[in-house]
Amino acid sequence: MTADQVSTRGRLAGLDGLRGLAALFVVLHHCWLLSFPGFPVNGAPAWTGWLLYGHFAVVVFIVLSGFSLAVSPARNGWRLGSARTFAVRRAWRILPPYWAALAFSLVVAWTVIPQPGQEVPTGRSVLFFGLLLQDVFGSPSPNGALWSIAVEAQLYFVFPLMLLILRRKGAAVLLGAVSALVVAVGALAPVVPVVDVLMRLTPQFAVLFAVGAVCAGIVRADERQAGLPWHWFAAAAAVPVLLLIVLAGPVWVVANFFWVDLAIGPAAGLLLTAVATGRPGWLVRLLDTRPLRRLGSFSYSLYLIHAPLVVMVNRLFLAPLMPPGVPMFLLTLVLAVPVCVGAAWLFASVFELPFQRHRSWKGLREAVRARFR
Secondary structure (H helix, E strand, O other), X not given: OOHHHEOOOOOEOOHHHHHHHHHHHHHHHHHHHHHOOOOOOOOOOHHHHHHHXXXXXXXXXXXXXXXXXXXXXHHOOOOOOOHHHXXXXXXXXXXXXXXXXXXXXXXXXXXXXXXXXXXXXXXXXXXXXXOOOOOOOOOOOOOOOOHHHHHHHHHHHHHHHHHXXXXXXXXXXXXXXXXHHHXXXXXXXXXXXXXXXXXXXXOHHHHHHHHHHHHHHHHOOOHHHHOOOHHHHHHHHHXXXXXXXXXXXXXXXXXXXXXXXXXXXXXXXXXXXXXXXOOOHHHHHHHOOXXXXXXXXXXXXXXXXXXXXXXXXXXXXXXXXOOOOHHHHHHHHHHHHHHHHHHHHHHHHHHOHHHHHOOOHHHHHHHHHHHOO
């Protein structure tokens, strides 16, 4: 790995840019959804059709999460260290901005406008979303983007076990075991009601998470393995899936997200491997430009708070003035995207970035005191 592929702090160039673009794609997706009703039927112009698939940005997030968390253990023989320390650090990283975003979303839903297609949140919403159990127990959602945070948090519990399997049995056993279990759930769910309940947990994301972890091991492998043309492997894995998506159409794809997600996983993992090993150079340089790095630095906040903001802009300001369609879509983009990005930056400055810079309440309190002296 060359020096220009990693920053002075060990940051893998390009990954922050991928996070930022994935989060921005989800924002664009929700702007599209509110401007062209009928999802998953695509009644929009063909040039906007790619925005129907915001779900796949979450697929990238899950693979990237497994990848990022496994980079350090991959350097140390797949050893995580203390599981308790890992859990505390993950909670410190995701919960403060998540709970703040949940509070914001609840206030908007209670006092301004609820999410489209959802009832006003109830006490059950507060309880289940607060405990990250919204994918287990149903309740009115205050924010259409928060569902995936529960899935990721649940994957953190199995991450130490994944590393143990990687250390003792290797990548093939891990991917084979997780894939076999998940595929069995997907195959049995339509005919076994008890198994069908597990589909609420989005089990395919466990495979995607494992793919990310295994690909982190490739990046930390010897130079010969890391130097392979992973970007071409990613393209070869992606082309058949893209053809399937185009030929099958959105109605079929949305109904079969479980299987399509599994098919996309290898391509996403190989793409991360390519970017993390510096290939192709032009793409890594683009992803590592300052604007995309900056966007990636608060992409979590952007993902967390954008949905209520997009709904307010579209439903309160534009819907009374115009019908759904291209003009509404373009105006929603022009108004909502800057609002979401600016609000997310401010939100992250208070609820996300300080918790990244300071790893304890003591350090955080001292930083606050120093700021206001």
